[in-house]
Amino acid sequence: MTNFRLATFTLLTATTLTLAACSPQSSKTSPTQASGAEASVATAVIPTERFFTADQFTYANYQDIVVKHAALDLTVDFDRKVLDGAVTIRFERLKPDVQTLTLDTKDLTIKAVELKTDQGWTPATYAMGEADTVLGSAMNITVGAEATQVKITYETSPKAEGLQWLSPEQTAGKKKPYLFSQAQALYARTMLPVQDTPAVRMTYEASLRVPEGLLPLMSASQDGQDADGNWTFSMPQPIPSYLIAIAVGDIKFKAINDTIGVYAEDYILEASAEEFAQTPEMEVANTELYGPYRWGRYDLLVLPPSFPFGGMENPRLSFMTPTLIAGDKSLTNVVAHELAHSWSGNLVTNSNWRDAWLNEGFTSYVENRVMEDLYGEGRAVMEQSLDMEGLKRAISEAKRPELTQLKLPDDMAHPDDAFTLVSYIKGANFLFFLEDRFGREAFDPFLKSYFNAYAFQSVTTEDFLAFMDANIRVDFPDAVTDAEIREWVYGQGLPATARNPQSDAFDKVAAASALWVSGDITAAELPSTDWSTHEWLQFLNGLPALTPAQMTELDETYNLTGTQNAETAFAWYMQAIKNGYAPAMPALEEFLMSVGRGKFIYRLYGALKDNGQADMAGRIFAKAKAGYHPIAQRRIDDILAK
Numbered sequence: 001m002t003n004f005r006l007a008t009f010t011l012l013t014a015t016t017l018t019l020a021a022c023s024p025q026s027s028k029t030s031p032t033q034a035s036g037a038e039a040s041v042a043t044a045v046i047p048t049e050r051f052f053t054a055d056q057f058t059y060a061n062y063q064d065i066v067v068k069h070a071a072l073d074l075t076v077d078f079d080r081k082v083l084d085g086a087v088t089i090r091f092e093r094l095k096p097d098v099q100t101l102t103l104d105t106k107d108l109t110i111k112a113v114e115l116k117t118d119q120g121w122t123p124a125t126y127a128m129g130e131a132d133t134v135l136g137s138a139m140n141i142t143v144g145a146e147a148t149q150v151k152i153t154y155e156t157s158p159k160a161e162g163l164q165w166l167s168p169e170q171t172a173g174k175k176k177p178y179l180f181s182q183a184q185a186l187y188a189r190t191m192l193p194v195q196d197t198p199a200v201r202m203t204y205e206a207s208l209r210v211p212e213g214l215l216p217l218m219s220a221s222q223d224g225q226d227a228d229g230n231w232t233f234s235m236p237q238p239i240p241s242y243l244i245a246i247a248v249g250d251i252k253f254k255a256i257n258d259t260i261g262v263y264a265e266d267y268i269l270e271a272s273a274e275e276f277a278q279t280p281e282m283e284v285a286n287t288e289l290y291g292p293y294r295w296g297r298y299d300l301l302v303l304p305p306s307f308p309f310g311g312m313e314n315p316r317l318s319f320m321t322p323t324l325i326a327g328d329k330s331l332t333n334v335v336a337h338e339l340a341h342s343w344s345g346n347l348v349t350n351s352n353w354r355d356a357w358l359n360e361g362f363t364s365y366v367e368n369r370v371m372e373d374l375y376g377e378g379r380a381v382m383e384q385s386l387d388m389e390g391l392k393r394a395i396s397e398a399k400r401p402e403l404t405q406l407k408l409p410d411d412m413a414h415p416d417d418a419f420t421l422v423s424y425i426k427g428a429n430f431l432f433f434l435e436d437r438f439g440r441e442a443f444d445p446f447l448k449s450y451f452n453a454y455a456f457q458s459v460t461t462e463d464f465l466a467f468m469d470a471n472i473r474v475d476f477p478d479a480v481t482d483a484e485i486r487e488w489v490y491g492q493g494l495p496a497t498a499r500n501p502q503s504d505a506f507d508k509v510a511a512a513s514a515l516w517v518s519g520d521i522t523a524a525e526l527p528s529t530d531w532s533t534h535e536w537l538q539f540l541n542g543l544p545a546l547t548p549a550q551m552t553e554l555d556e557t558y559n560l561t562g563t564q565n566a567e568t569a570f571a572w573y574m575q576a577i578k579n580g581y582a583p584a585m586p587a588l589e590e591f592l593m594s595v596g597r598g599k600f601i602y603r604l605y606g607a608l609k610d611n612g613q614a615d616m617a618g619r620i621f622a623k624a625k626a627g628y629h630p631i632a633q634r635r636i637d638d639i640l641a642k
């Protein structure tokens, strides 16, 4: 036994249980889910001591009293750009003498607060705290000693950061408006009063009134329209607030199989179903590795281009950027990623944003395992390699060295600081490291038992480490040392024990690139006929400073300016900006006007600014801003102001 603090449990203080008996199953299971359910029989040692890390981004007194269920009853008012209605919240006291329920709110108008008593709904006393620009306002409701339900009548603000209201002109169809939400990390509180911390999980239901001819969707089961024409939804599995989601628009559906399908505006529906046709195989791969998919259906919603992320893992309904629809399935790792969150993130959730790597690092790892399963090791390693380059850049650009730790510091300024490639790729690489040391044969069932042991719970880094000590390090005591683990989790930068992805395909790209850069071959002689998007990205990202003649030669040979693959376009425009290649600028401007995905536009605006083009950046942003999501608007304001 080691003296590493987290390794000091003994079997006497741990509970052994059979997981098959304690895994809640959704009543709706697909044929693909059955095999995983059978395979999930395993035993795990669950450490009795749980580790707590406070969530400094919530006002909620969630250690005293917790929300268990929220019932939303809302009108989606496109004219006023508000959600207007009420939420009824059921809560449970963890400490008997608690009299106040504190919720998070931001920019909400509270109209009435009532408690359920023997006499029916009666007005309650409440007080709103001062508004903080990041956290919003605490809502302190006096709930007394008895009540277990509070009903809050409220409406959202037209400038709610979690909601983007698109005019008909901003949609592809141009006829009907569109609304979509984005709650992660701190924006659920702009949609409803809620304990807005991933430490708290609740079930929810909703009844929505939307204008005729529009389809509402939520991160929940859509249970049809009631007698009054209200659309009803239910989410029977307990989820954290950041997974509450809504979208309303002229949205159509196309099935991929019985339990998986795609929602999108008409113009892109067929192409999306084709691009994402392998989602069922991904679900099978995931299930075989890590146990059953527990959420019933899995659908993908392809949003308008202003959606600020590549994807968002809203349960049962991942939200996806249309920039993934490349026509050749080259960007489907984002589907693998969001689907993987159905295990890492949604099933087992980081209990605060300092542990975001438990969501994003695990998910990036699982994503890559699934990509390997579907497309082979070659593509998986190329993706690891591109990611590793990104991680090195992220580490070198970190605002503070503490932000390169997996366990993030307690004075992290904003959860945004947790969503850098450190959480994603350093996190994934910690798991690659562990996989290499323990071997897949042991590591795969171990991870599966982790997802089962903490299913529908929120955990910390230390909980994971203790679980690892109890369930795999005991069997392989020499595989990894405490010091190695400590360096990965609490240390800064990239540990020397990181796996070094070796891609033969990329080595060939690098060799050919060197020949072209030095003038030994022409651009047309590059062996690019069979290059995948990944090889193009490797080529473009790896280029040194080029002359105008070289940029022109590349562009004329391969028509890179205006390319339809968004990842390739982004990589090319970054080179165009760095090399001052003017002919690409109109196409770059068009890209910035039509795409709102943060991964692309933040760096493009930043690069323009850093390369003496601040005026151009400001001019384009002034035109594009109204079409961007509120989250993106604020980020770019910051980038250009610095």
Ligand code: BES
Pocket: 184, 185, 308, 309, 310, 311, 312, 313, 333, 334, 337, 338, 341, 360, 419, 424, 599
């Ligand atoms: N959960 C994230 C998106 C997110 C992060 C939203 C932080 C809000 C705050 C999602 O799962 C994600 O990681 N998306 C990536 C895709 C990926 C393949 C790395 C993205 O949007 O690019």
Ligand code: ZN
Pocket: 337, 341, 359, 360, 363
């Ligand atoms: Zn993710």
